[in-house]
Amino acid sequence: MSTTPILSPIEAVEALVEFFSTRLLLKRYRFSHRGMNDQLPEHVTACQQEFTSLALAAVSGVAKGDALDAMDWMEKCSAFSEKWMEVCHWVSPKKFREHLTATIGAAWVH
Numbered sequence: 001m002s003t004t005p006i007l008s009p010i011e012a013v014e015a016l017v018e019f020f021s022t023r024l025l026l027k028r029y030r031f032s033h034r035g036m037n038d039q040l041p042e043h044v045t046a047c048q049q050e051f052t053s054l055a056l057a058a059v060s061g062v063a064k065g066d067a068l069d070a071m072d073w074m075e076k077c078s079a080f081s082e083k084w085m086e087v088c089h090w091v092s093p094k095k096f097r098e099h100l101t102a103t104i105g106a107a108w109v110h
Helices: 009-024 042-063 070-083 093-104
Strands: none
Touching: 009 042, 009 093, 042 070, 042 093, 070 093
16 A cells, blocks of 8 residues: 655655665764764675665656565565675665655555
């Protein structure tokens, strides 16, 4: 069941990336725990870019009117979390789905 979107697709991606950067990255990689001039290690930047790509894929599908496959996204979130466990906390497929439903009205198929 979809809801009325409250964010534009761009705002939805920005919100997901912001949440990722402030809550899902391990503390030692968060902006608040490093110096102002400290560059992120290359692998952390790669992780953030991959997460942004995941968010863009989900939001793009919704913007085209596609219903997202809940099982597919569970697998994507789990694979991402496993790949990047040294950089970030587990990405909950349920929370990811709830965010997209609440913010942009994503519809899901099971």
